[in-house]
Amino acid sequence: MILKASMRSQVLPMPVVLISTVSKDGVRNAAPWGCIMPILRPLDEIAIASWLKRDTLDNIRDTGEFVVNVPTVDMEEAVEVCAKSFPPEVDEFEEANLVPRPSAKVEPPGIEGCVAWMECVFVEEILRERFSLIIGRVIHLEGNDAFFDDEGGMDFEKARPMSMILGPEGGIYTRPTSG
Ligand SMILES: Cc1cc2nc3c(=O)[nH]c(=O)nc-3n(C[C@H](O)[C@H](O)[C@H](O)COP(=O)(O)O)c2cc1C
Numbered sequence: 030m031i032l033k034a035s036m037r038s039q040v041l042p043m044p045v046v047l048i049s050t051v052s053k054d055g056v057r058n059a060a061p062w063g064c065i066m067p068i069l070r071p072l073d074e075i076a077i078a079s080w081l082k083r084d085t086l087d088n089i090r091d092t093g094e095f096v097v098n099v100p101t102v103d104m105e106e107a108v109e110v111c112a113k114s115f116p117p118e119v120d121e122f123e124e125a126n127l128v129p130r131p132s133a134k135v136e137p138p139g140i141e142g143c144v145a146w147m148e149c150v151f152v153e154e155i156l157r158e159r160f161s162l163i164i165g166r167v168i169h170l171e172g173n174d175a176f177f178d179d180e181g182g183m184d185f186e187k188a189r190p191m192s193m194i195l196g197p198e199g200g201i202y203t204r205p206t207s208g
Pocket residue numbers: 045058059060061062063064065078079080082083084085086108109111112113114115193200
């Protein structure tokens with residue numbers, strides 16, 4: 030079966046994260062993101078791909094900071110609310126009833142109840158005609174104590190971090206499980 034290149038998400042599950050940022054005017058923002066990847070283990074940089082019309086992109090460019098929150102599959106409703114296109118002056122934490130969690134090293138708050146939080150600073154932008162790749166450095170990584178043992182091992186059946194795969198009728202939320 031030959032598949033169109035654009036159908037790659039059918040064979041390549043993606044993580045779903047919520048990226049939290051704060052605008053230069055202090056407005057809190059949260060947006061779901063699938064196109065995110067670590068840049069080589071065990072380095073500390075990550076890359077995210079962004080369409081150009083995104084408050085998240087504007088906020089990262091303006092402030093140089095963002096938090097990658099890893100939601101549980103139970104947070105689907107909040108993810109769907111944050112996927113809506115709100116104007117930049119709308120506080121998306123309020124819209125989605127997200128509980129802010131003070132970050133250790135950056136201004137944008139994390140989101141309570143998530144599996145883990147990556148506090149990131151802007152490193153580089155690779156701007157293309159229709160999209161942009163942002164490279165960030167993870168300066169603080171913290172896991173939710175409810176899902177991690179004392180050695181930092183995650184119980185992923187309990188944590189149920191959200192992922193996504195493209196089904197016949199669009200994206201389906203899923204979660205990792207043992208093979
Ligand atoms: C599961 C999911 C994954 C998404 N992944 C991306 C992505 O990788 N890049 C992107 O630019 N938009 C992505 N979006 C769309 C944005 O989340 C959406 O346009 C959102 O309203 C952007 O918010 P903002 O303008 O506040 O940044 C995704 C949406 C969903 C529901």
